[in-house]
Amino acid sequence: MPRPALRTRSLRRILKKIPGGAYIIHYSKRKPSVAKCARCKKPLKGVARERPSKLRKIAATIKKPSRPYGGNLCSKCAKEVLKETKLKR
Amino acid sequence: MNMFEIGRICLKTAGREAGKYCVIVKSMNDKFVLITGPKAATKVKRRRCNKEHLEPLVEKINIHSDASDTEILKVFEHEKIYDKLSIEKPDTVAIKAMKEEKAKKKSLVQTRKPRLRGGKSAAAKPQERKHKEPEKPKEKAPEKKAEKKVAKKHKPEKAKKATKPKHKKESKPAKKKAKVKKK
Numbered sequence: 682m683p684r685p686a687l688r689t690r691s692l693r694r695i696l697k698k699i700p701g702g703a704y705i706i707h708y709s710k711r712k713p714s715v716a717k718c719a720r721c722k723k724p725l726k727g728v729a730r731e732r733p734s735k736l737r738k739i740a741a742t743i744k745k746p747s748r749p750y751g752g753n754l755c756s757k758c759a760k761e762v763l764k765e766t767k768l769k770r
Numbered sequence: 771m772n773m774f775e776i777g778r779i780c781l782k783t784a785g786r787e788a789g790k791y792c793v794i795v796k797s798m799n800d801k802f803v804l805i806t807g808p809k810a811a812t813k814v815k816r817r818r819c820n821k822e823h824l825e826p827l828v829e830k831i832n833i834h835s836d837a838s839d840t841e842i843l844k845v846f847e848h849e850k851i852y853d854k855l856s857i858e859k860p861d862t863v864a865i866k867a868m869k870e871e872k873a874k875k876k877s878l879v880q881t882r883k884p885r886l887r888g889g890k891s892a893a894a895k896p897q898e899r900k901h902k903e904p905e906k907p908k909e910k911a912p913e914k915k916a917e918k919k920v921a922k923k924h925k926p927e928k929a930k931k932a933t934k935p936k937h938k939k940e941s942k943p944a945k946k947k948a949k950v951k952k953k
Contacts, residue, residue: 747786748784748785748786748788749788749789756784759788760783760784760788763781763783763788763789764781764783764825767781767789768781768825768827
């Protein structure tokens with residue numbers, strides 16, 4: 682029986698094989714959920730999902746798309762918003 | 771009614787340059803079109819673009835197909851397009867950078883230095899070819915060499931472009947020797 686702190690489902694269970702041939706359980710924290718578009722609530726593409734300690738090590742250009750409204754709106758919503766704001770003038 | 775005609779000002783809706791204005795310079799296909807900012811004015815590079823990624827506007831300017839950036843900038847000033855689109859005029863710094871880029875591209879295309887064997891030390895010394903031919907066949911050879919040179923001038927030039935630059939200087943004396951011996 683694991684100790685009470687390790688019984689929570691917010692931890693992920695990973696099976697690992699040890700040199701003797703047996704399997705043991707390791708516990709690790711879960712990744713954050715997928716980012717969503719601020720307008721249509723659909724999942725965004727090209728946005729990295731990692732815990733803060735790993736996210737800091739990744740380059741800034743890889744973490745989100747390099748277009749206006751990159752990690753905020755999906756490509757469809759960004760087109761519509763740009764047309765609305767720029768064509769009104 | 772073709773909205774995507776030469777001189778039409780558009781708004782880019784997709785890509786890294788989304789939200790910026792550009793001018794259509796040439797039509798390439800049913801789907802693709804050549805555009806520029808120009809870069810000094812709107813920071814859009816000269817490249818091809820899909821028609822679906824452009825939103826045409828009411829404004830249009832008079833330019834001929836494949837116009838250069840400097841010509842388009844003059845037309846912009848003449849027709850007061852900076853006020854209509856509420857863009858800032860390009861600084862002298864931006865125009866200088868544009869001219870420097872043009873000059874760089876031209877200089878890269880014209881000068882293609884031949885690669886030298888031996889690295890930097892060889893570049894310092896002037897390279898000399900070794901002529902190992904004896905004197906006797908030289909008297910006969912120049913007459914026929916002149917004839918053959920005129921006929922075969924084009925061939926070695928073509929061979930230069932095809933073969934790698936490292937083997938340039940080895941091939942030349944070998945060819946001359948072969949001609950001399952056959953006679």
